[in-house]
Amino acid sequence: MRRRELIDAAIRTIGQRGSLDVTVAQIAHEAGVSPALAHHYFGGKEQLMLATMRHLLHELGRDLSAALRQASSPRQRISAIIAVNFSASQFAPQTVAAWLTFYVHAQQSAETRRLLRVYARRLHSNLTEALARITDKVQAGLIAEGAGALIDGLYIRHALGADAPEATSASALVEDYITVKLAASGAST
Amino acid sequence: MRRRELIDAAIRTIGQRGSLDVTVAQIAHEAGVSPALAHHYFGGKEQLMLATMRHLLHELGRDLSAALRQASSPRQRISAIIAVNFSASQFAPQTVAAWLTFYVHAQQSAETRRLLRVYARRLHSNLTEALARITDKVQAGLIAEGAGALIDGLYIRHALGADAPEATSASALVEDYITVKLAASGAST
DNA sequence: TAGGTTTGATTGACTGATCAATCAATAAAA
DNA sequence: TTTTATTGATTGATCAGTCAATCAAACCTA
Numbered sequence: 001m002r003r004r005e006l007i008d009a010a011i012r013t014i015g016q017r018g019s020l021d022v023t024v025a026q027i028a029h030e031a032g033v034s035p036a037l038a039h040h041y042f043g044g045k046e047q048l049m050l051a052t053m054r055h056l057l058h059e060l061g062r063d064l065s066a067a068l069r070q071a072s073s074p075r076q077r078i079s080a081i082i083a084v085n086f087s088a089s090q091f092a093p094q095t096v097a098a099w100l101t102f103y104v105h106a107q108q109s110a111e112t113r114r115l116l117r118v119y120a121r122r123l124h125s126n127l128t129e130a131l132a133r134i135t136d137k138v139q140a141g142l143i144a145e146g147a148g149a150l151i152d153g154l155y156i157r158h159a160l161g162a163d164a165p166e167a168t169s170a171s172a173l174v175e176d177y178i179t180v181k182l183a184a185s186g187a188s189t
Numbered sequence: 190m191r192r193r194e195l196i197d198a199a200i201r202t203i204g205q206r207g208s209l210d211v212t213v214a215q216i217a218h219e220a221g222v223s224p225a226l227a228h229h230y231f232g233g234k235e236q237l238m239l240a241t242m243r244h245l246l247h248e249l250g251r252d253l254s255a256a257l258r259q260a261s262s263p264r265q266r267i268s269a270i271i272a273v274n275f276s277a278s279q280f281a282p283q284t285v286a287a288w289l290t291f292y293v294h295a296q297q298s299a300e301t302r303r304l305l306r307v308y309a310r311r312l313h314s315n316l317t318e319a320l321a322r323i324t325d326k327v328q329a330g331l332i333a334e335g336a337g338a339l340i341d342g343l344y345i346r347h348a349l350g351a352d353a354p355e356a357t358s359a360s361a362l363v364e365d366y367i368t369v370k371l372a373a374s375g376a377s378t
Numbered sequence: 379t380a381g382g383t384t385t386g387a388t389t390g391a392c393t394g395a396t397c398a399a400t401c402a403a404t405a406a407a408a
Numbered sequence: 409t410t411t412t413a414t415t416g417a418t419t420g421a422t423c424a425g426t427c428a429a430t431c432a433a434a435c436c437t438a
Contacts (some may be wrong), residue, residue: 107289
């Protein structure tokens with residue numbers, strides 16, 4: 001459908017320019033249609049952006065459940081969650097740039113804020129759930145919070161480019177955090 | 190001088206609106222002068238923004254060296270660095286919002302990127318220096334990297350509002366990270 | 379010190395560019 | 409024939425940046 005084509009074009013455009021300061025005209029041109037058509041289908045720029053965000057969120061969710069299906073032990077589930085967040089598709093510069101701009105946009109758009117919270121909560125609950133099988137619930141919550149913040153921080157630094165950690169060392173850093181914290185709080189591996 | 194008044198007005202305006210989508214006219218109005226004057230003094234919006242950023246960076250640096258002067262042991266220096274980053278002035282919603290927008294702006298402005306790297310490197314080297322007196326250099330570098338990312342992540346989550354950690358629990362989380370990592374890698378207190 | 383000159387501060391009005399959004403018109407499909 | 413897709417042209421708003429004109433302060437000089 002045309003909606004889908006426009007969303008794909010929006011992601012491509014945001015990625016190419018590394019910015020949310022993207023005009024409807026640019027997106028429409030990238031999709032090979034007229035700007036007016038974008039309005040026809042989405043009603044406005046804001047809704048196009050939200051649809052784009054939902055799409056990225058959906059992809060992340062899909063990757064995540066695929067990875068979780070492969071994991072058997074709780075510890076493997078944790079590693080799977082981390083691996084997905086630093087996988088090539090999620091950690092690609094354009095994707096990271098898009099997320100970053102969504103964070104800023106959230107300052108003004110309640111719906112954007114809500115969607116970002118959905119993502120944050122999902123990450124947190126997935127991590128907590130797996131951690132709670134290895135250590136106690138309070139620790140699980142704290143570790144999940146730390147790991148979540150760590151991931152966000154590594155993303156933002158990645159977006160800044162140079163002397164930022166690569167995907168491999170970034171994910172190793174999060175793995176290490178969890179390993180050390182688990183060891184320090186009586187885990188059962 | 191007028192330059193200073195305009196910078197202050199810029200910070201106030203960015204803070205109030207929680208966004209870098211701030212017009213020169215808004216800033217000038219906040220400062221009680223005409224928009225043309227802002228151009229007269231700064232030559233353009235970009236330079237006004239950069240001056241504002243330098244000002245915030247300078248404040249952070251000032252707070253930091255004041256805090257470091259109070260600290261005697263390396264461990265205290267580390268705590269001081271963390272405390273400054275989560276102090277009321279630095280962790281205020283408007284300040285955090287401003288930093289966030291600078292990160293986004295860095296995608297398009299080389300000078301903004303450079304300034305942000307200056308900040309990141311300063312934080313990293315301060316932490317590494319203090320850590321290197323407690324543990325070995327390799328570990329010090331890794332811990333500093335983790336702590337830096339953690340701080341950035343907590344900032345971004347704070348900017349998102351609700352269910353984000355408060356300043357106290359955020360700084361406790363970073364402290365805990367460092368304590369645990371030091372314990373796990375043979376530290377001398 | 380009075381008069382004249384330069385220099386910087388400050389403004390209002392204006393320009394040009396950029397965009398989101400609208401709409402009437404047309405083409406295609408159902 | 410009715411509905412849906414699609415567009416070109418246009419509108420209206422928003423801004424950054426410019427400019428010529430005013431105003432004031434500081435600085436000369438005789």
